[in-house]
Ligand code: SRM
Ligand SMILES: Cc1cc2nc3c(=O)[nH]c(=O)nc-3n(C[C@H](O)[C@H](O)[C@H](O)COP(=O)(O)OP(=O)(O)OC[C@H]3O[C@@H](n4cnc5c(N)ncnc54)[C@H](O)[C@@H]3O)c2cc1C
């Protein structure tokens with residue numbers, strides 16, 4: 001069964017950046033896009049373990065800081081030929097808390 | 103249980119094969135036993151020439167000394183000859199009576215010197231006469247040296263004018279002997295050289311005082327008790343006290359022959375180095391014949407040893423040896439000799455290009471067939487060897503201007519090679535992208551160079567391969583490469599070049615990166631790849647009016663440190679001009695100790711790097727250091743390297759340290775399209791390497807200072823262009839600042855000065871910076887001053903991080919650092 005995890009208020013993530021959380025033994029990077037939507041993907045780059053939450057993003061992709069592989073935030077698929085990231089369902093509840101469904 | 107591996111022959115090939123096996127963890131899979139006829143560990147046979155000439159001592163040429171065998175659990179029977187193999191019961195029989203079983207056998211028995219038939223060579227009992235030597239082993243060499251050192255021996259005669267003979271002749275001269283070489287061939291080194299090259303080599307060798315007789319065979323060694331001379335075929339007699347025979351080598355195949363293995367000219371092996379028709383017996387080195395070839399140089403046996411190890415250990419069963427194209431580059435008797443392939447033309451249609459300059463001993467010859475190089479010889483000048491070897495090895499088509507094959511007329515046109523490159527050839531050495539990968543990216547729809555680069559990440563490392571990547575893509579697209587309009591964009595996501603982008607930003611009064619996307623990007627779409635470049639540009643343009651959105655920065659600029667492979671960071675405090683103090687050093691030491699810094703390293707930029715700091719520790723590390731950031735992470739002004747200069751150095755003509763510190767204090771941290779690295783040297787000896795810096799300053803006699811711009815010595819090497827020489831440090835500061843501002847405003851994103859200066863042209867830059875031809879000098883100076891005034895040490899953010907969680911770890915469940923702790 002999928003148990004939603006509340007990881008705290010959305011404003012701990014600045015617009016356009018990501019922060020990482022440990023959820024159920026998994027490392028998850030949550031991004032807050034400039035338009036306010038949230039996205040969650042696995043936090044460890046499949047290429048060589050780079051910290052995805054430190055990546056640069058736009059509305060569509062995150063770019064790993066180590067060797068610039070890019071991944072679609074929506075699907076996790078790489079646009080540069082790397083293995084995909086896992087994606088997670090994520091949203092902000094009424095209390096403006098981030099909820100991740102692992 | 104470990105399998106038993108027995109190796110016969112402990113020379114260069116045998117030992118190398120074992121090393122390769124160990125490198126593939128074969129040490130665990132095998133119990134290794136080696137037999138070597140020579141009573142030593144493995145040594146570098148090539149160096150025997152140097153031992154003979156006394157340049158090297160015999161102790162210095164060991165590649166694997168005896169402890170190496172112990173450390174790797176190898177049982178070595180040194181000085182023990184193997185006589186026979188029983189391939190059915192799988193045992194080897196040694197001369198000392200030892201019988202050793204094997205599961206896998208490797209034969210690496212090498213060659214021996216060939217003694218051509220002639221009278222008076224042997225004693226009646228059949229041993230070689232005292233005073234006659236061969237040149238193959240360490241013992242041979244030692245005996246020769248001993249003999250040559252005896253006072254009454256005045257004259258040596260070398261039979262055989264090939265590589266070994268000439269080396270022996272040159273070596274023996276070192277003992278004050280007169281030396282003559284008798285060679286049966288028409289010219290020296292006829293295996294490698296054609297007659298013209300041989301003639302020039304002869305001149306060079308004779309100029310060294312070595313007497314040369316070509317086209318004459320020795321028929322007898324003369325003298326009763328001691329040697330007095332030799333007789334040639336035409337009955338001429340040449341006097342001498344010692345004879346060295348270097349008339350060729352023959353593979354050591356006796357053991358293989360008596361044991362019933364396949365032997366023709368040498369032991370016959372297949373592409374796995376397995377002896378023909380044998381299950382468990384391999385052979386490697388000079389004793390093998392592979393596809394009809396027997397090699398007499400080390401390069402092929404390195405390749406063989408690797409394949410053999412792949413096969414024996416089972417690490418890579420697909421590994422095959424397909425033969426070697428031997429290209430040799432030697433120094434023979436002090437003369438550079440390089441030869442590959444054919445020494446001269448063979449077919450009427452072969453093209454033969456020859457350059458000959460006998461007075462300098464220079465000779466170059468190239469044989470071309472179907473626009474491919476099939477042979478080359480270089481004597482006395484081997485500068486083009488690397489390029490020619492590549493052209494030969496890879497069969498590259500050649501530039502039309504054949505002259506450029508022999509001389510540097512600028513660098514060779516690289517595109518010639520693209521079509522011929524193997525699919526597996528690595529094009530991008532940083533990201534390991536092969537030609538094949540690029541080609542399939544193009545076939546998969548990447549129709550422009552940047553698209554193919556994005557898809558494969560080729561050219562995204564140091565960038566040195568970009569030209570080659572472009573050529574491969576153009577070739578793969580077969581002319582259908584789409585000109586990428588984005589090539590002229592400052593950043594990929596905004597369709598404007600730099601001047602247009604800057605003026606639109608000014609016109610619209612845009613102040614942040616998100617405003618730029620909203621106003622100028624197609625459909626107002628944000629683009630991750632463009633953010634960092636825009637952030638840098640706008641900070642430069644707007645200084646304190648810039649609205650700094652942190653998400654537009656690269657991670658390094660968000661946390662003011664350089665990200666490492668494991669997600670930790672490096673901390674490089676400012677150390678102006680590379681000058682430090684007791685207090686600074688003590689503080690750095692204390693911080694490193696307190697925070698258990700995994701590695702403390704002196705950087706190439708004359709300061710100290712603390713590596714492996716976890717992100718969350720950055721603020722406290724900075725606080726404890728209480729030093730400003732050295733900006734080792736940003737696309738910004740980095741360091742000023744200095745030398746000690748005139749206050750200390752006996753040659754110094756200017757206070758380079760003082761000027762360096764003042765430049766670094768003034769320009770610290772200003773952002774720019776790419777890194778700016780400076781240096782100041784106190785005299786033209788250039789100990790601070792000023793000629794290869796973005797801005798390099800050199801003090802010259804008379805109290806003057808030269809300013810060089812556009813130098814580099816990283817992925818690209820370029821000597822800076824002299825901008826001007828001035829009289830005072832103040833002028834240096836002003837003009838360097840003006841140039842850097844001009845560069846900041848006009849260079850493309852990530853375009854270093856080594857590309858910018860030649861693109862714009864030094865003349866043009868001089869006229870703008872020195873003559874104010876565009877009337878912008880005052881504005882440039884003011885803009886630079888504004889940036890300088892706006893400098894804030896980024897590490898002061900430690901007390902009040904501007905964004906929440908700025909220093910929070912991004913790998914929450916990973917224990918960092920994972921970099922090695924030194
Ligand atoms: C720390 C240091 C190596 C060292 O241990 O000494 C270093 C480390 C890095 N260099 Fe460097 N470079 C260092 C001196 C140099 C030098 C020598 C110098 O500055 O005198 C050069 C040649 C000069 C030059 O810049 O042309 C140099 C040429 C490069 C290049 C090639 C630039 C080019 O266009 O040719 C890169 C790649 C790049 O910039 O894209 C690079 C990139 C890097 C990066 C930043 C790679 C990266 O993006 O992560 C390395 C960071 C390692 C890390 O994890 O911290 N580094 N690098 C040196 C820091 C000097 C300092 O105190 O600031
Ligand atoms: C003076 C000199 C200069 C050279 N210069 C160059 C150069 O500049 N460039 C270059 O590429 N090459 C050069 N060479 C050639 C190079 O040294 C050889 O190609 C290389 O050593 C061959 O390696 P190998 O292992 O096949 O044979 P070796 O190195 O000869 O090793 C074979 C070993 O097996 C031993 N052995 C033979 N039979 C038995 C047996 N039955 N039982 C036990 N042990 C046995 C031998 O004693 C020997 O130690 C030079 C050679 C010499 C002599």
Ligand code: SF4
Nearest residue numbers: 532563564706816817
């Ligand atoms: S420090 Fe520089 S040269 Fe060394 S590995 Fe990193 S980028 Fe390459």
Ligand code: FES
Nearest residue numbers: 045048050064067
């Ligand atoms: S680790 Fe992410 S791109 Fe290499």
